[in-house]
Amino acid sequence: MNGDFRQQLRAWLADNLHGEFAKLRGVGGPGREHEQYESRREWDRKLAKAGWSCLGWPVEHGGRGASTQEQVIFYEEYAAANAPARVNHIGEELLGPTLIAFGTPEQQRRFLPKILAVEELWCQGYSEPGAGSDLASVSTTATVDGDDWVITGQKVWTSLAHEADWCFVLARTQPGSRRREGLSYLLVPMRQPGVEVRPIRQLTGTSEFNEVFFDNARTSKDMVVGEVGDGWRVAMATLAFERGVATLGQQVGFRRELDALIDLAKRNGAIDDPVIKERLTRSWIGLEVMRAHALRTLSRKDPGYEASVSKLVWARWHRELGELAMQVRGPESMVAVDGDLDEWQRLFLFSRADTIYGGSDEIQRTIIAERVLGLPKEPRA
Numbered sequence: 138m139n140g141d142f143r144q145q146l147r148a149w150l151a152d153n154l155h156g157e158f159a160k161l162r163g164v165g166g167p168g169r170e171h172e173q174y175e176s177r178r179e180w181d182r183k184l185a186k187a188g189w190s191c192l193g194w195p196v197e198h199g200g201r202g203a204s205t206q207e208q209v210i211f212y213e214e215y216a217a218a219n220a221p222a223r224v225n226h227i228g229e230e231l232l233g234p235t236l237i238a239f240g241t242p243e244q245q246r247r248f249l250p251k252i253l254a255v256e257e258l259w260c261q262g263y264s265e266p267g268a269g270s271d272l273a274s275v276s277t278t279a280t281v282d283g284d285d286w287v288i289t290g291q292k293v294w295t296s297l298a299h300e301a302d303w304c305f306v307l308a309r310t311q312p313g314s315r316r317r318e319g320l321s322y323l324l325v326p327m328r329q330p331g332v333e334v335r336p337i338r339q340l341t342g343t344s345e346f347n348e349v350f351f352d353n354a355r356t357s358k359d360m361v362v363g364e365v366g367d368g369w370r371v372a373m374a375t376l377a378f379e380r381g382v383a384t385l386g387q388q389v390g391f392r393r394e395l396d397a398l399i400d401l402a403k404r405n406g407a408i409d410d411p412v413i414k415e416r417l418t419r420s421w422i423g424l425e426v427m428r429a430h431a432l433r434t435l436s437r438k439d440p441g442y443e444a445s446v447s448k449l450v451w452a453r454w455h456r457e458l459g460e461l462a463m464q465v466r467g468p469e470s471m472v473a474v475d476g477d478l479d480e481w482q483r484l485f486l487f488s489r490a491d492t493i494y495g496g497s498d499e500i501q502r503t504i505i506a507e508r509v510l511g512l513p514k515e516p517r518a
C-alpha cells in the first residue's frame with residue numbers, strides 16, 4: 138500500500154512538474170515567499186485537483202485520511218522532486234484541522250472546500266505589539282453589534298496577510314477579562330474597509346509578514362470557532378497542529394538545503410577545509426536526529442513537551458546551517474550583487490527568525506524547565 142502510494146506520487150510529480158511548472162522547482166519557502174507566488178498558487182491548485190493536498194484530513198472532509206507514514210512519504214517524495222514550497226499551508230495545516238476538530242458543520246461546509254480547492258488563503262492573527270511570547274495579553278477586542286462581531290485592534294508579524302482572504306483572529310470578547318479568560322477565536326474576512334494590511338520590510342529586503350489593523354472590522358456572529366470565551370483552548374490546538382506533522386515538511390526542506398550546500402562545497406572546493414567538512418557532517422547527523430525525534434513524537438497521540446524540544450533543536454540547527462552556508466561560500470557571501478540576495482544569503486538572514494517565531498527559544502526552555510524538570514516557576518505579574 139505504501140509502496141503504491143510512493144510510486145503513484147513519484148510518477149505524478151514527474152509527469153506534472155513539467156512545462157510551465159518546471160520553472161517552479163526549488164522555488165519559494167521562508168524568506169523566499171515572493172518567488173513565483175501566483176504560479177505556485179496554480180501549482181497548489183493542480184496538486185489539490187489531483188488529490189495530493191490535505192492528505193491527513195479525514196475522507197469525509199475531502200482529505201485522503203492518510204496515515205502519518207504516508208504523509209512522511211509525501212514530504213520525502215515532494216522534496217526529492219524539488220517541488221515548490223506550498224502557498225496554502227496555513228489553511229491546510231493550521232486552520233483546516235482546527236475547523237475539523239472544533240468547527241460547526243456549517244463552518245466546515247463553508248470553509249473546508251475552499252481551502253481544499255486553494256480558493257481562499259488564510260493568515261494567523263495571534264501576535265500583537267504587546268502580546269507575542271505573552272500571548273495571553275491579547276488586547277484586540279470584538280463586541281457584538283446586531284448580527285456581527287465588530288473587531289478593533291492591531292496584530293503584527295502576520296505572515297502572508299497581504300495574500301490572505303481570511304484571518305483567524307484571537308480577540309477579547311468579554312470586556313474586562315484577563316489573560317486566557319474571555320478570548321474567542323474568530324474567522325474574519327480580510328478584504329473589507331475595516332482591515333488595513335501594512336507590509337513590514339524584513340532583513341531580507343522582502344516582506345512576508347505584516348502589521349494588520351482592525352478598525353471596526355466586521356464578521357458575522359456565527360464566525361466563532363468553539364464556544365465564545367473558549368478561544369484560548371482553540372488557539373492552543375492550532376499551535377499543536379502547527380508543531381505536528383507539518384514540521385516533517387519543513388525538515389524535508391532542510392535536507393534539500395543541506396544537500397545543496399554540500400554540493401556547493403564540493404564544487405567551490407570549500408570541502409577541502411577539514412573544519413567545514415566536519416561541520417557539514419555534524420549538520421547531517423543533526424538532521425538524522427531531528428527526523429528520528431519527529432517520527433517518535435508524531436506516533437504519540439498528544440505530543441507535549443517533545444514539541445518544545447523539537448522547536449529548540451530545529452531552530453538552532455537551521456540557524457547554524459545559515460551560518461555554515463556563509464562559511465562555505467567564503468568572502469563572496471559578504472557581497473550582494475546589485476543589492477539582490479542569493480539563496481544562501483537569504484537563508485542566513487531569514488534563519489535568524491527561526492529562534493523567535495512559533496515560540497522563542499527562551500519560552501521553550503521555560504516550558505521544559507517548569508513542566509518537565511519541575512524547576513521553580515518564573516515570577517509572573
Ligand SMILES: Cc1cc2nc3c(=O)[nH]c(=O)nc-3n(C[C@H](O)[C@H](O)[C@H](O)COP(=O)(O)OP(=O)(O)OC[C@H]3O[C@@H](n4cnc5c(N)ncnc54)[C@H](O)[C@@H]3O)c2cc1C
Nearest residue numbers: 261262263264269270271294295296490493494495497499
Ligand atoms: C518570521 C515570523 C513569522 C511570524 N508569523 C506570525 C503569524 O503569522 N502570526 C502571528 O500571530 N505571529 C507571527 N509571528 C510572531 C511570533 O509568534 C512572535 O514573534 C513570537 O511569539 C515572539 O513574540 P515577540 O516578537 O512579541 O517577542 P517578545 O515576546 O517581546 O520577546 C522578545 C524577547 O524576549 C524574550 N522573552 C519574552 N518573554 C520572556 C520570558 N518570560 N522569559 C524569558 N525570555 C522572554 C523572547 O524569547 C525574545 O527573545 C511571526 C514571527 C516571525 C519572526
